[in-house]
Amino acid sequence: MKTRIENVTLLCCDLAQHIYTNSSLTFENDRIIAINEDVPYDICIDGKNGILMPGMVNTHTHLSMIPFRSLQDDLPDRLRRFLFPLEKEAMTQRLAVSAAKIGVAESLLSGVTTVMDMYYYSDALAQVYDSMGIRALVAQTIVNQNMCDAEDEREGFNIAKTFYEKWVNHPRIIPAFGPHGTTTLTKKTLIDLKAYTQKHNALVCMHVAEMDDEMAHFREHNTTPIEFLNSIHLLNSNFISVHTIHPTDHDIELLSQHNVGIAHCIGANIKAAKGIAPLKSFIEQGIRVGLGTDGPSSGNTLDLFVQMNLVAKCHKVHHHDRKLFPAKEIVQLATMGGASVLHLDHLIGSLEVGKKADLVLIETDSVNMYPNHDPYSLLVYSANASNVHSVWVDGIQKVNNKHLVDYDLKQLKDECDLESTLFNQKLHQINQTLNIT
Ligand SMILES: [Zn+2]
Structure with missing residues (x-):
């Protein structure tokens, strides 16, 4: 399966720190196979002027x-x-x-x-x-x-x-x-x-x-x-x-x-x-x-x-x-x-052909991301987690339109609450010992 993401600014984060506007990236299964190259694909995703960067x-x-x-x-x-x-x-x-x-x-x-x-x-x-x-x-x-x-x-x-x-x-x-x-x-x-x-x-x-x-x-x-x-x-x-x-x-x-x-x-x-x-x-x-x-x-x-x-x-x-x-x-x-x-720089950390498709698409539609003069500056000084639109690990989409693809967050929190009974009891006790109310 080949997926192309187009209409994005690519922050490659490679050694030369390439940056390409109005660009595209294509990955097949878990690997990036093309950057700004027209290769055949099965699915095309419109990045809507977002920033595509390595995970x-x-x-x-x-x-x-x-x-x-x-x-x-x-x-x-x-x-x-x-x-x-x-x-x-x-x-x-x-x-x-x-x-x-x-x-x-x-x-x-x-x-x-x-x-x-x-x-x-x-x-x-x-x-x-x-x-x-x-x-x-x-x-x-x-x-x-x-x-x-x-x-x-x-x-x-x-x-x-x-x-x-x-x-x-x-x-x-x-x-x-x-x-x-x-x-x-x-x-x-x-x-x-x-x-x-x-x-x-x-x-x-x-x-x-x-x-x-x-x-x-x-x-x-x-x-x-x-x-x-x-x-x-x-x-x-x-x-x-x-x-x-x-x-x-x-x-x-x-x-x-x-x-x-x-x-x-x-x-x-x-x-x-x-x-x-x-x-x-x-x-x-x-x-x-x-x-x-x-x-x-x-x-x-x-x-x-x-x-x-x-x-x-x-x-x-x-x-x-x-x-x-x-x-x-x-x-x-x-x-x-x-x-x-982590000694994983041969696999991840940058957008380069042959590397793993660990990708993050940051949307630039939100008001805090306007205008996009300098994507690096936007990421460091303006962006926050709520601007993360889509995420892929090994070419598998894990976040889509700001939601987890495979999990319901409320269910995960409910499950954690169910397991917290002993924790809450001990917390109460230790707070009493520490004289914290
Ligand atoms: Zn630590």
């Missing part, structure tokens, strides 16, 4: 944390005082699954076609992502405490290995490893994890140089989280360093030397008052960077338009430099940047 790539999230959204957003030390205890008590596999479905829905409806998800119950979540048709890297979270699906880090690591071996050959779901953080696992487990993941060439994502107490812990030992990871040889091109808000110049050199990728989650970082990661230095050092929303409990949204807007504004004001990070560069971070962090 966006969310390099860090925890989709199943939907139930935590808007809870205790302003609580100091929220992770340890609120999130970890509630998650341990109340996050069942059934709730994680029903929440993940809403996370996928929100991602697709906002033009995200690839997510790097890090959570518990990885096998069940991978089945959700597989059946809903999103492209996903799924990392089992490993943490050295009794959590919802494992007693400790050893059990978590075993779950991760079993999960990895089951899914390693799947065409669209890529299993990975998610050691939680530099102070939430023992050195021994990290060394074992290094040996296993390097032997299997597996991706590892980890929260790094994020928390104040994490930085203080390593400072006491006269080192940094990144120097520590380097000392156990965990840093390599398969390592995705999430957040990385507080690296030293030497840390940035290490990240560059070892070709580490970075998931930059500006919205979550500034909301929690953690700081602004040195994105300018990362890029100057040639480090691969993509954008991430973090979980819906941390960043409250799975929308990369929000992240693009914040990247522009936060880094410009931080450096007091208006010309820093033009919109064109920021759209590149949300597409090819993310694809390259």
